[in-house]
Amino acid sequence: MANIKSQIKRNLQNEKRRLRNRTFRGAARAAVREARASIDSEKPDQASILEAISRLDKAAEKCVIHKNNAARRKSRLMKALAAVSAK
Numbered sequence: 001m002a003n004i005k006s007q008i009k010r011n012l013q014n015e016k017r018r019l020r021n022r023t024f025r026g027a028a029r030a031a032v033r034e035a036r037a038s039i040d041s042e043k044p045d046q047a048s049i050l051e052a053i054s055r056l057d058k059a060a061e062k063c064v065i066h067k068n069n070a071a072r073r074k075s076r077l078m079k080a081l082a083a084v085s086a087k
Contacts, residue, residue, distance in 0.1 A: 024055075025065065031048070031051050031055040032055075032077065034051070036077075039081055044085070049081060052077060053074050056070040057074075
């Protein structure tokens with residue numbers, strides 16, 4: 001545990017931010033998981049894919065994940081969708 005007053009405050013701030021960021025990161029992960037399941041199924045659902053893209057953008061906007069990380073995940077989703085659509 002920190003002895004310095006500013007570090008104690010910083011630790012409290014970090015904990016609050018960690019809990020807030022967790023919701024955005026978890027929502028993005030869950031949306032991507034649902035989109036992947038949709039793509040793997042017989043008929044891909046556009047709504048779940050758009051939701052995943054939206055959640056990734058929101059997480060990147062809040063600086064929970066890096067913008068390039070969000071772009072890479074969206075790219076992989078779209079690539080998987082294109083592969084399924086081509087078949």
